[in-house]
Amino acid sequence: MSTNLALVLPAANEPLRIEQRPIPTPGAGQLLIKIHAAALNPLDCYMASVGAFVESWPHILGEDYAGEVVEVGAGVSGWSKGDRIMYTDLKGSFQQYQVIPAEFTFKLPSNISYDEAATTPMTLATGFVGLFANSPLGVGLNPTFSRNQPQKGQSALVIGGSTSVGQFVIQQLKFLGFTTVVAYASARHAEYLKTLGATEVIDRNTVPLNNLPSTLARQFNVVYDAVSAGDSFKTSVASLGPGGKVVFVLTPPDEIYEKLSSEGKTWARVYGFTHRFTPGHDEFGRLQVEHVPKLLEEGIIKPNRFEVLPGGLRGVADGLERLRAGKVSGVKLVVHPYETEL
Ligand SMILES: NC(=O)c1ccc[n+]([C@@H]2O[C@H](COP(=O)([O-])OP(=O)(O)OC[C@H]3O[C@@H](n4cnc5c(N)ncnc54)[C@H](OP(=O)(O)O)[C@@H]3O)[C@@H](O)[C@H]2O)c1
Incomplete structure (x- = not known):
């Protein structure tokens, strides 16, 4: 050396x-x-x-x-x-x-x-911080990494299911106990995404993003927008049910925040790091360092x-x-x- x-x-x-x-x-x-x-x-x-x-x-x-x-x-x-x-x-x-x-x-x-x-590490953290950590880092679904499946019976939509972030988010939603996990991705990845925990895959080459809410015709407890560009912001908001929570990986336009706020919904613009980025990251980062190796070893996260x-x-x-x-x-x-x- x-x-x-x-x-x-x-x-x-x-x-x-x-x-x-x-x-x-x-x-x-x-x-x-x-x-x-x-x-x-x-x-x-x-x-x-x-x-x-x-x-x-x-x-x-x-x-x-x-x-x-x-x-x-x-x-x-x-x-x-x-x-x-x-x-x-x-x-x-x-x-x-x-x-x-x-x-x-x-x-x-x-x-x-x-x-x-x-x-x-980075895209896994982008999922964990956005979904699990408390506000303002994330939407606070499981800030202690509980294994008690706190979201059993709930539904989630992952826009960009085959992105690196999306693949981890699908696995994290399964870990959280979500009963329905719909992934929006290319159909060629459908079988693989189902092995990770998706219960349904909507082909993005057949259904344009702006038609997704009318095609699905249902509303979700949680939307994870791993695309956060173009029509994905409006689609995310339109797909959320009452009291719903949404995570964006990139910053939406102000009107999106205004609409979510007027509808009483919760959101997070995630920064997927383990430390030093914004206040609170260090504390949640230590939890990730404690839990992630076990989740990888047990095959819960691939x-x-x-x-x-x-x-x-x-x-x-x-x-x-x-x-x-x-x-x-x-x-x-x-x-x-x-x-x-x-
Ligand atoms: N905030 C943060 O801390 C943070 C951290 C990491 C990443 N990010 C951001 O998160 C986004 C995803 O990152 P990544 O690394 O996970 O990306 P990636 O793996 O490089 O994404 C590639 C995938 O994007 C999918 N895709 C592209 N446009 C799409 C659309 N309109 N709808 C659905 N899927 C689409 C493609 O899907 P198909 O193959 O299925 O067609 C492709 O498989 C990027 O914008 C990245 O900058 C943010």
């Missing part, structure tokens, strides 16, 4: 380039991680094009990390060299090594591979299906183009940083 190859974005809309960087040293409370697998997210496209959430340039993209502990910082207990982890933040997983806070790192159970783990891109970090540029073009369907794109050549 002598060098850290990183995929660097010099500024918004500039070409990505590989750089040799020093391997960071873990400070107090930190772990040094060798990153075995990292996943691509639509957020990387926004960050690369408009600099959203970028604190300073140059920046290293990548929010999902899976790897092993290679050094333990001062004051850290419960972690050793060789431990397998997954983790999420905005400080860059498209590199070979990174330091991360031990407190918000997930222990990886032995049944989950590094590639599977890379598909998981990672996304994935496709490994060739060329290590050099594969990211093409992967981002596919995401921008809407050419990624029902899988997560993953890279292996250690396969990168200078």
Whole structure:
């Protein structure tokens, strides 16, 4: 271990380039991680094009990390060299090594591979925070991760059921006890989404989003809008029953909030992180770190299906183009940083 190859974005809309960087040293409370697998997210496209959430340039993209502990910082207990982890933040997983806070790192159970783990932490958290955490983080369906199926008998609609977020949300709704879980997605994913917990799949290539409320002709206790663009906002509101709760992954127009408010409904615009993002994230993040490894080990939560891109970090540029073009369907794109050549 002598060098850290990183995929660097010099500024918004500039070409990505590989750089040799020093391997960071873990400070107090930190772990040094060798990153075995990292996943691509639509957020990387926004960050690369408009600099959203970028604190300073140059920046290293990548929010999902899976790897092993290679050094333990001062004051850290419960972690050793060789431990397998997954983790999420905005400080860059498209590199070979990174330091991360031990407190918000997930222990990886032995049944989950590094590639599977890379598909998981950010979009899984986007589901858990939006559905389980109390307001203002989420709509508060299960802030203690109770296993008592608190929503038994209720119904939910997932717009964008085959998105990475949507696949986790379907599993979380099943865990919550929802009796009806309708997913809006391409029909080719219907059988798979049913294995995750969907009770019905509406083909998005047959029913346009704005026709969904009249096609379904029923109202739901909960709507999770994993698309949050175009007609999805109005469709979400129109699909909610009295006292209903809706989660958006991106910010809706003001008129949507006004309508929900006038109808006495509950909503959350989720930020799917485990820590440091807004007040309350840290506390709920610690709960996620406690519960998620068990849910993965027991098979209650299954990672996304994935496709490994060739060329290590050099594969990211093409992967981002596919995401921008809407050419990624029902899988997560993953890279292996250690396969990168200078
Ligand atoms: N707020 C947060 O913290 C947060 C965190 C993570 C993601 N997000 C956002 O959440 C959204 C989903 O992210 P992701 O990573 O889960 O996406 P993703 O897996 O890359 O999404 C790809 C899927 O989107 C589906 N899709 C596209 N347009 C659709 C539509 N109109 N209706 C239904 N499905 C549609 C496609 O479905 P088919 O293959 O079935 O056609 C495709 O499988 C993105 O906008 C992302 O930026 C927000």
